[in-house]
Amino acid sequence: MSADRRPLTRREVLRIGAGVGAGLALGWIPLALRAAAASPDPPEAALLTKPIPSTGERIPVIGIGTARRYHVGSSEAERAPLREVLRAFARMGGSVIDTAPSYGTAESVVGDLVAGLGIRDRLFFATKVGSGGRGVEAGLAEMRQSLARLRTDALDLLQVHNLAGVDAMLPVLREWKREGRIRYLGVSTSFDRQHGALVALMEREELDFIQVDYAIDNRTAADRILPLAADRGIAVLTNLPFRRGRVLQAFGDRPVPEWAAELGIASWAQFALKYVVSHPAVTCAIPGTATLRYLEDNLGAARGPLPDEATRRRMAALVDAAPGRAR
Numbered sequence: 061m062s063a064d065r066r067p068l069t070r071r072e073v074l075r076i077g078a079g080v081g082a083g084l085a086l087g088w089i090p091l092a093l094r095a096a097a098a099s100p101d102p103p104e105a106a107l108l109t110k111p112i113p114s115t116g117e118r119i120p121v122i123g124i125g126t127a128r129r130y131h132v133g134s135s136e137a138e139r140a141p142l143r144e145v146l147r148a149f150a151r152m153g154g155s156v157i158d159t160a161p162s163y164g165t166a167e168s169v170v171g172d173l174v175a176g177l178g179i180r181d182r183l184f185f186a187t188k189v190g191s192g193g194r195g196v197e198a199g200l201a202e203m204r205q206s207l208a209r210l211r212t213d214a215l216d217l218l219q220v221h222n223l224a225g226v227d228a229m230l231p232v233l234r235e236w237k238r239e240g241r242i243r244y245l246g247v248s249t250s251f252d253r254q255h256g257a258l259v260a261l262m263e264r265e266e267l268d269f270i271q272v273d274y275a276i277d278n279r280t281a282a283d284r285i286l287p288l289a290a291d292r293g294i295a296v297l298t299n300l301p302f303r304r305g306r307v308l309q310a311f312g313d314r315p316v317p318e319w320a321a322e323l324g325i326a327s328w329a330q331f332a333l334k335y336v337v338s339h340p341a342v343t344c345a346i347p348g349t350a351t352l353r354y355l356e357d358n359l360g361a362a363r364g365p366l367p368d369e370a371t372r373r374r375m376a377a378l379v380d381a382a383p384g385r386a387r
């Protein structure tokens with residue numbers, strides 16, 4: 061988010077109000093305040109946010125994942141629904157969009173649509189580099205391609221995808237961070253078999269972020285990875301929060317229990333997401349979201365109270381006992 065570093069105009073400072081003084085004194089302004097200041101169309105009701113430990117910058121606890129559903133062609137018929145989702149996402153105060161070069165056309169689709177809407181400054185672009193396993197040059201070529209496809213001169217977060225070539229790529233990512241071409245760096249996985257290697261990396265490397273699979277019916281990451289992230293001050297994006305929809309199928313048409321409704325939970329999607337983002341170490345969940353209906357539903361999990369520890373245990377027990385649960 062290179063534009064995020066420009067000086068504020070007097071008008072923007074006045075719009076933000078007194079609270080900005082501390083940020084100015086520190087020489088930076090949080091993303092959400094910048095967006096509120098710069099935008100002629102300010103976000104609607106505020107979404108819950110959490111801080112990125114390495115800087116204190118806050119991001120909303122629900123973002124968007126783009127695997128599969130953003131892999132579309134260039135026709136207006138294919139792109140128009142996604143444009144409306146991205147427009148509404150920004151209007152509602154959403155920010156984090158997770159994508160990857162390996163998601164077919166997804167990076168280009170997001171880049172084109174966001175540029176067309178003129179909302180780049182409101183968004184936090186997280187993408188990945190997966191070609192580092194074939195050598196640093198292949199990784200660098202892919203990173204340059206991501207900047208071009210996403211139509212930006214700086215990425216908010218770059219993650220080594222599934223730890224591919226991670227030892228060779230992390231120094232490259234550090235160099236790009238020094239040069240201001242990425243703001244944060246990290247690594248991602250969604251495989252149990254990589255959890256041990258992820259833990260080892262978290263122990264020995266300085267990472268801003270990890271991304272890991274974590275869902276109400278896939279809680280392995282909570283054993284070691286999430287507590288370690290909290291100890292080491294690493295932000296956590298969680299992928300597969302619905303296990304590609306399987307979590308939701310377990311409940312079918314049953315209504316959510318009344319004790320959950322009291323937390324503002326109106327759907328099983330919100331139930332699953334509030335469980336994930338209420339873990340103290342989780343910064344943001346990135347459910348695959350490609351329709352307005354899902355967007356409204358999923359961002360609803362970033363509003364109202366979050367469950368406490370006792371309620372989280374109750375939620376997990378309910379899912380464990382669900383008759384339709386997919387294992």
Ligand SMILES: NC(=O)c1ccc[n+]([C@@H]2O[C@H](COP(=O)([O-])OP(=O)(O)OC[C@H]3O[C@@H](n4cnc5c(N)ncnc54)[C@H](OP(=O)(O)O)[C@@H]3O)[C@@H](O)[C@H]2O)c1
Nearest residue numbers: 125126127248249250299300301302303304329347348357
């Ligand atoms: N190693 C990695 O780095 C890695 C690996 C996996 C995923 N990821 C990231 O994590 C993101 C999330 O994973 P995912 O998209 O594969 O799976 P997911 O978020 O667990 O599930 C997404 C699916 O759930 C359904 N859904 C979404 N919102 C819903 C709602 N409110 N109500 C009912 N159904 C809903 C949609 O299914 P339909 O569209 O079919 O209706 C959607 O495709 C990815 O998009 C990607 O950005 C990263």
